[in-house]
Amino acid sequence: MTKKLLSFLCIGLAILLLDIWFDSSNQDKNIVLYDDEILSLIEIWTAQVGRPPNEEDLKGIINQLVEEEILYREALKLGLDKDDIIIKRRLAQKIGFLKQEEQSVPPTELQLKQYFESMEAEYFMDTRFSFTHLYFSKEKKGAERALNSLKQLRNLDTIPDSDPFLVGKNFLNKTAKQIARDFGEGFSNNLIEAETGRWIGPFKSIYGSHLVKISKVVKARKPNYDEVKKAVLLDYLLEKKQTEMRSYIEELKNQYDVQINPKFNYP
Amino acid sequence: MKFIKKGILFSFVTLFVFGCSNDSLNLQDSTSKDEPVNPTKTEDYNEERNLYFGDTHVHTKYSFDAYIFGTTATPDDAYTFAKGGSIKHPLGFDMQLSEPLDFYAVTDHGFFLGMFEKLADISHPASTLPGADPYHDINAPGNTGIDSISRRRNAFANFFWLSTFGNQFSQWRAKSFKNNIALSMPMFDYDVHKTAWKDIAESAERNYEPGKFTTFIGYEFTTNSGLIEGGNLHRNVLFETSKYPKRPWTRIDSINPEDLWSWMDQLRDLGLDSIAIPHNSNGSNGRMFETKAWDGSLVDKEYADFRMRNEPIVENTQVKGSSDTHPLLSPDDEWADFEIFPYRIGRGRTYSDPNGGYVRQAYQRGLGLQWEDRGNPYKFGVIGSSDTHTAAGAFVESDFYAKVGVLDGLPALRGTIPLSKDEYTQLSTGENNSNSFIEKEQGKYVDTYYSLWSASGLAAVWAEENTRKSIFSSFRRKETYATSGNRIRLRFFGGFDLQELDLSSEQLVKEAYKSAVPMGSDLMAKGSKSPSFLIWAQKDQRATSLQRLQIIKGWTDIEDGSTHEKIYDAACSDGLKVNTQTHRCPDNGAKVNLADCSVSNLGAAELKTVWTDPEFNPNEDAFYYVRVLENPSCRWTAWDAVNNQRKPRADLNLITQDRAWSSPIWYVPSSSTTADWIGNYDPAEDSTQ
Numbered sequence: 001m002t003k004k005l006l007s008f009l010c011i012g013l014a015i016l017l018l019d020i021w022f023d024s025s026n027q028d029k030n031i032v033l034y035d036d037e038i039l040s041l042i043e044i045w046t047a048q049v050g051r052p053p054n055e056e057d058l059k060g061i062i063n064q065l066v067e068e069e070i071l072y073r074e075a076l077k078l079g080l081d082k083d084d085i086i087i088k089r090r091l092a093q094k095i096g097f098l099k100q101e102e103q104s105v106p107p108t109e110l111q112l113k114q115y116f117e118s119m120e121a122e123y124f125m126d127t128r129f130s131f132t133h134l135y136f137s138k139e140k141k142g143a144e145r146a147l148n149s150l151k152q153l154r155n156l157d158t159i160p161d162s163d164p165f166l167v168g169k170n171f172l173n174k175t176a177k178q179i180a181r182d183f184g185e186g187f188s189n190n191l192i193e194a195e196t197g198r199w200i201g202p203f204k205s206i207y208g209s210h211l212v213k214i215s216k217v218v219k220a221r222k223p224n225y226d227e228v229k230k231a232v233l234l235d236y237l238l239e240k241k242q243t244e245m246r247s248y249i250e251e252l253k254n255q256y257d258v259q260i261n262p263k264f265n266y267p
Numbered sequence: 268m269k270f271i272k273k274g275i276l277f278s279f280v281t282l283f284v285f286g287c288s289n290d291s292l293n294l295q296d297s298t299s300k301d302e303p304v305n306p307t308k309t310e311d312y313n314e315e316r317n318l319y320f321g322d323t324h325v326h327t328k329y330s331f332d333a334y335i336f337g338t339t340a341t342p343d344d345a346y347t348f349a350k351g352g353s354i355k356h357p358l359g360f361d362m363q364l365s366e367p368l369d370f371y372a373v374t375d376h377g378f379f380l381g382m383f384e385k386l387a388d389i390s391h392p393a394s395t396l397p398g399a400d401p402y403h404d405i406n407a408p409g410n411t412g413i414d415s416i417s418r419r420r421n422a423f424a425n426f427f428w429l430s431t432f433g434n435q436f437s438q439w440r441a442k443s444f445k446n447n448i449a450l451s452m453p454m455f456d457y458d459v460h461k462t463a464w465k466d467i468a469e470s471a472e473r474n475y476e477p478g479k480f481t482t483f484i485g486y487e488f489t490t491n492s493g494l495i496e497g498g499n500l501h502r503n504v505l506f507e508t509s510k511y512p513k514r515p516w517t518r519i520d521s522i523n524p525e526d527l528w529s530w531m532d533q534l535r536d537l538g539l540d541s542i543a544i545p546h547n548s549n550g551s552n553g554r555m556f557e558t559k560a561w562d563g564s565l566v567d568k569e570y571a572d573f574r575m576r577n578e579p580i581v582e583n584t585q586v587k588g589s590s591d592t593h594p595l596l597s598p599d600d601e602w603a604d605f606e607i608f609p610y611r612i613g614r615g616r617t618y619s620d621p622n623g624g625y626v627r628q629a630y631q632r633g634l635g636l637q638w639e640d641r642g643n644p645y646k647f648g649v650i651g652s653s654d655t656h657t658a659a660g661a662f663v664e665s666d667f668y669a670k671v672g673v674l675d676g677l678p679a680l681r682g683t684i685p686l687s688k689d690e691y692t693q694l695s696t697g698e699n700n701s702n703s704f705i706e707k708e709q710g711k712y713v714d715t716y717y718s719l720w721s722a723s724g725l726a727a728v729w730a731e732e733n734t735r736k737s738i739f740s741s742f743r744r745k746e747t748y749a750t751s752g753n754r755i756r757l758r759f760f761g762g763f764d765l766q767e768l769d770l771s772s773e774q775l776v777k778e779a780y781k782s783a784v785p786m787g788s789d790l791m792a793k794g795s796k797s798p799s800f801l802i803w804a805q806k807d808q809r810a811t812s813l814q815r816l817q818i819i820k821g822w823t824d825i826e827d828g829s830t831h832e833k834i835y836d837a838a839c840s841d842g843l844k845v846n847t848q849t850h851r852c853p854d855n856g857a858k859v860n861l862a863d864c865s866v867s868n869l870g871a872a873e874l875k876t877v878w879t880d881p882e883f884n885p886n887e888d889a890f891y892y893v894r895v896l897e898n899p900s901c902r903w904t905a906w907d908a909v910n911n912q913r914k915p916r917a918d919l920n921l922i923t924q925d926r927a928w929s930s931p932i933w934y935v936p937s938s939s940t941t942a943d944w945i946g947n948y949d950p951a952e953d954s955t956q
Contacts, residue, residue: 050445089390137873164775166756166805166873167318172310177351181366184808206808207872234473 031069038062099248107236115236116225122235123228126175129191130216133169134162134199135208142208146201150211153199160211173218183210191217289446290461290513291520291530294537297472297484298509309478309732315776316729316746319738320754321370322349322660323483323544323726324503324585324652329375329463330487333656334383335402335423336672337411340658342373342470348659350480356668357411358676362659365809366754369733370481373467373658374503377486377517378430381463382455398454401425414693416674417702427613429454449519461514468511477734484511488527488543490518491612498552498619499612500524502543503582504531507739510539523561528577542742546582546654549590550612553623556645558632571642576948580742583626583749583928584651584724586661586670587612591928593621596628600834602896602924606721606751616716630931631821631830634888638828648745648787648930651724651752662752663809664923665864665910667722667903681717683907683916685710707916718919722903723751727927729785743948745787748893750927753807759786759893761932765799765877786892787930792937795885800932802837803875804895810925811900812870815839815852818878822889837878840871840898847881857898859922864901864909886938892931899924
């Protein structure tokens with residue numbers, strides 16, 4: 001037993017010594033500059049300054065690289081990378097970015113469809129109305145003229161005495177909200193249960209009275225997957241990114257034992 | 268080790284190699300989609316054009332100042348807001364429009380674009396750049412209360428001087444950095460800059476929904492007339508398509524706007540059209556609309572072409588005041604005193620000379636230059652926009668959250684209601700405090716010029732459909748108008764046979780397009796016939812009713828080239844008639860109750876008329892534009908008080924008359940030099956040459 005333990009320690013010691021020897025001779029005090037590194041530095045310099053470096057410039061370039069590397073290694077030796085909040089955060093951020101860029105496997109159609117099904121409410125489409133209207137300006141006794149015109153329209157089908165409406169006459173596939181922009185809040189309530197294909201009204205807006213003929217109503221509905229495919233893909237990717245990052249962190253958290261002073265008191 | 272070193276090296280290579288080929292002329296595309304050759308029309312395509320409202324002047328966290336003011340909202344957030352969503356103000360409350368907008372453009376300051384978020388982020392290497400200290404963690408949680416205001420002010424002042432002098436430094440260093448001077452600036456990281464710019468472009472692409480919502484890739488070229496004078500010469504640059512240069516051309520490249528236009532000309536040669544939209548000419552100390560070029564030489568036709576090709580429209584109203592005209596320039600205009608912001612921009616309370624800083628005078632100067640046969644560089648249209656620095660424009664008087672984030676997000680910070688004890692303590696103690704206070708009847712107020720901010724403005728365009736292409740061509744042909752924040756609807760046509768139009772015909776607009784020209788156009792003489800104009804306006808359904816329609820006419824005296832202006836009321840509300848001697852509507856008696864901001868039930872929902880010039884000389888060059896006036900209503904300074912159960916502060920401007928201004932229609936006499944120099948740039952024509 002003792003023998004085993006001893007030989008184990010010996011081998012361990014040998015490995016440790018070897019490691020130290022290699023580390024100091026091969027890495028710690030050796031700086032190897034490869035040709036392509038220097039060449040690319042020259043390239044950068046040339047592009048930046050507008051001419052190739054002369055010999056002196058080149059010395060400067062290389063010297064700077066060497067000095068930076070040396071200082072970096074010495075700083076590591078002194079453990080300056082430890083307990084430095086900037087370095088800590090930077091590394092944490094870096095692994096976060098790497099993790100986020102990692103997932104590039106495009107989702108399958110099936111996955112997207114399932115996602116779409118599960119988020120149904122998000123993609124719900126409001127009721128849309130297509131209609132034409134006749135406008136009777138309130139500056140010119142609109143309410144009265146509208147009523148008269150409606151009677152005429154129903155009885156005789158004459159051309160009514162209406163006014164032009166500044167933003168137009170025909171409206172295609174507009175939601176209640178869009179209709180509110182031109183006719184005021186609540187105007188579309190008049191259209192919800194209304195008959196299509198014949199003149200109805202008059203309905204009041206802030207500008208006057210309107211007779212409306214609805215040509216088409218598309219009821220509020222769940223869209224087909226194909227109609228919202230693009231939005232679904234974007235949402236899916238965004239959410240997947242977030243959940244993957246989350247579960248990655250949670251998974252790691254399980255491997256750690258976090259201790260906080262139970263008597264910690266926030267002043 | 269070797270691997271890491273390679274990695275570092277590689278990132279430097281990409282950084283510098285790109286930095287040195289001239290990235291400002293290196294185009295990339297934010298979309299991978301191929302533009303169809305014959306794009307199909309969207310559902311709402313309308314030959315007679317639809318009206319779209321938008322804002323082309325919006326700052327997000329990528330602007331140095333917005334970030335310093337506490338804004339962390341992204342371009343995506345800005346577009347979410349414009350589409351009707353709710354986003355957070357830096358002070359934590361929600362901002363939401365009562366009605367979504369149709370188009371929106373994020374235009375962050377080009378210089379140091381994107382840098383400040385990273386300078387502040389102490390986990391980012393950029394935060395170790397020289398000069399970054401004052402911004403460290405400036406928007407970290409817990410740092411965004413009103414007790415941070417002094418720190419933010421100091422940080423802003425700090426950068427203001429650094430950037431001004433830093434710019435000078437880089438000029439003598441310029442030789443080795445001639446393609447990208449910014450690289451020579453100590454507090455600059457090109458990677459950060461380009462990444463932010465790319466995000467702006469990609470966000471515009473992500474949020475663009477042809478037919479429904481239009482975005483533009485753009486930025487602000489934030490320049491002035493020089494270090495000492497500081498006359499504001501800011502422009503917003505908007506690109507026509509999904510293409511954009513690898514980096515924006517900024518004041519670090521040159522503070523001369525003509526260099527910006529040259530760059531835009533070069534991009535145009537590469538196939539990317541763009542326009543620059545000057546704003547806050549009111550703060551230019553008279554430098555925006557001069558009769559000289561940058562180098563002091565007199566402007567000529569070549570300059571006029573150059574300028575008009577690049578600057579077809581001007582933003583004449585926004586949060587930092589309106590630039591239509593000034594009481595000193597238009598002494599006979601009773602409504603000239605509207606939202607005047609009398610200072611230079613970014614220079615505290617330094618007076619800005621109005622002479623040369625206002626749009627109406629520029630139109631006149633343009634006619635004068637033309638009379639001298641030097642072309643007209645000032646034949647531009649107008650739009651309004653907000654210049655918000657919180658990603659969300661504040662357009663409505665009764666719901667105004669101002670401009671500069673943490674600094675003015677609460678009424679007490681804008682000096683409209685007294686400070687609470689706690690607020691006073693937070694603002695008056697602490698390091699380097701820069702706040703001053705005044706004592707009034709109701710208590711202690713912040714002494715600030717924020718009360719001059721304006722709940723303004725909006726850009727209105729008439730376009731066939733809600734697409735980039737269609738709206739961009741509206742800008743080019745100037746079929747646009749500006750409002751001081753409300754959604755007043757306005758049609759304006761000029762022609763010679765408009766008297767014959769039936770104003771109540773359903774075909775009115777169709778006929779008008781056929782027999783007349785819309786706002787922004789030239790109206791070529793027809794014998795010696797007097798032109799007439801169709802003016803048609805509807806009120807904003809959420810705002811006060813309309814009081815009157817006016818024509819503002821400017822003309823050159825054919826004998827001596829002197830220029831003049833005159834205001835004509837064209838239609839009155841409440842059944843009133845224009846007095847033919849004074850050309851004014853009688854007072855309609857509309858009043859405002861400052862106790863609760865209620866208004867009298869007067870005014871019109873709609874006004875429509877055909878107006879003929881009663882004092883017309885067929886040989887004189889002239890311009891005509893419309894001003895629509897609402898009834899008086901509470902200005903936001905009064906609403907702030909009323910909304911907080913306070914009495915409005917009597918020494919502030921409390922009543923406003925919100926309005927719309929159209930782009931002009933220029934009358935061109937057959938004898939005019941204009942007849943052979945029109946000065947309107949047509950890209951289609953250009954490409955065939």
